[in-house]
Amino acid sequence: MSTRNLHDGREDGLMPLESLDLARVNSFAGLVRAMAKTAFGGRQLGDALEVFLAMARDPGCRVVLTLSGAMTVAKQGRIICELIDRGLVHAVVATGALMAHGLTESIGLTHYAINPDADDAELFEKGYNRIYDTLEMESNLNDVCELVAGVLATYKPEDGVWSSGRFCRAVGEELDRLDQGPGILRSAYRAGVPVFIPAFTDSEMGLDFSTWAMSAALRAKGLLDSGKALDPDEVFAAIPPYNPFLDLQEYARFIGKAETLGIFTIGGGVPRNWAQQVAPYYDITADRLGIELPEPRFKYGLRICPEPVQWGGLSGCTYSEGVSWGKFIAPAQGGRHAEVLSDATVVWPLLMKAAFEILDGAG
Numbered sequence: 001m002s003t004r005n006l007h008d009g010r011e012d013g014l015m016p017l018e019s020l021d022l023a024r025v026n027s028f029a030g031l032v033r034a035m036a037k038t039a040f041g042g043r044q045l046g047d048a049l050e051v052f053l054a055m056a057r058d059p060g061c062r063v064v065l066t067l068s069g070a071m072t073v074a075k076q077g078r079i080i081c082e083l084i085d086r087g088l089v090h091a092v093v094a095t096g097a098l099m100a101h102g103l104t105e106s107i108g109l110t111h112y113a114i115n116p117d118a119d120d121a122e123l124f125e126k127g128y129n130r131i132y133d134t135l136e137m138e139s140n141l142n143d144v145c146e147l148v149a150g151v152l153a154t155y156k157p158e159d160g161v162w163s164s165g166r167f168c169r170a171v172g173e174e175l176d177r178l179d180q181g182p183g184i185l186r187s188a189y190r191a192g193v194p195v196f197i198p199a200f201t202d203s204e205m206g207l208d209f210s211t212w213a214m215s216a217a218l219r220a221k222g223l224l225d226s227g228k229a230l231d232p233d234e235v236f237a238a239i240p241p242y243n244p245f246l247d248l249q250e251y252a253r254f255i256g257k258a259e260t261l262g263i264f265t266i267g268g269g270v271p272r273n274w275a276q277q278v279a280p281y282y283d284i285t286a287d288r289l290g291i292e293l294p295e296p297r298f299k300y301g302l303r304i305c306p307e308p309v310q311w312g313g314l315s316g317c318t319y320s321e322g323v324s325w326g327k328f329i330a331p332a333q334g335g336r337h338a339e340v341l342s343d344a345t346v347v348w349p350l351l352m353k354a355a356f357e358i359l360d361g362a363g
Contacts, residue, residue: 096203106183
């Protein structure tokens with residue numbers, strides 16, 4: 001005879017699940033909320049909606065959006081613009097590649113679909129850069145280079161030193177002046193939202209910045225138009241006036257002004273970890289300098305990324321692991337976290353459409 005005391009589940013406060021009845025779904029908000037009562041990835045997405053809404057409705061919360069992967073090439077850029085335009089994110093941390101490919105859209109250029117099995121050597125000869133099943137035109141990047149050079153020649157930081165945050169603001173201002181279409185940096189400039197690119201040199205914009213500096217240095221020496229072959233040691237000796245620590249300190253000051261913190265992450269990579277490490281940065285600064293500082297922790301965390309934690313692509317750890325680093329408030333202390341293990345191009349539009357419907361009073 002069994003000695004177990006079999007429970008129903010409800011008596012222990014467990015949430016009963018419900019079969020998804022599509023006949024009763026009349027909106028994106030209704031669909032995602034119905035998915036919250038299912039299982040696996042569907043329930044993860046439903047939980048993510050509630051965490052996002054909690055962040056959006058918290059008047060003292062500053063939300064940091066971190067972005068990696070080819071989200072602009074994948075045509076998700078308008079979602080980012082809308083998040084900024086609606087005032088739902090207050091800082092952006094991204095890869096340089098994502099921003100560079102977004103710039104091509106902002107100046108009216110196009111990406112194209114391609115079969116991933118296409119001949120890559122042939123694509124190279126045509127100036128087609130393949131990103132899985134999508135193409136970025138090399139000619140697009142040449143136009144981005146002209147935009148970058150124009151910004152660097154026109155806009156000057158007050159102390160003569162650039163950072164990614166300063167550069168992104170200047171590009172956003174130029175895009176707003178040109179008025180050729182919507183764009184992430186344009187929206188960020190108009191909303192006063194800082195944009196940081198921690199790994200700035202790992203991008204087309206970083207390379208364009210460097211070639212601009214080399215061109216100026218070589219031209220000043222009368223070497224650029226000499227027609228002579230130049231030694232790489234001489235060509236790559238020019239160092240752009242750029243200091244990444246300006247970004248680190250600006251971001252730390254931004255975080256220090258927040259009542260509550262939230263982080264919304266697409267993918268992983270450097271943007272996610274750079275954004276999250278600010279809490280330990282505060283802690284070790286206070287300890288090593290022997291001073292008192294606030295102890296910022298992210299209360300809200302929402303991540304969409306299919307990468308398992310142990311393979312390294314996630315970068316910056318799960319939220320539960322992040323609690324051990326002092327990055328996040330534990331759920332027992334009021335932290336709210338959701339992690340959706342899925343392709344962002346599939347679930348991110350669903351999540352945002354549902355959230356916007358609810359926030360607009362239509363869901």
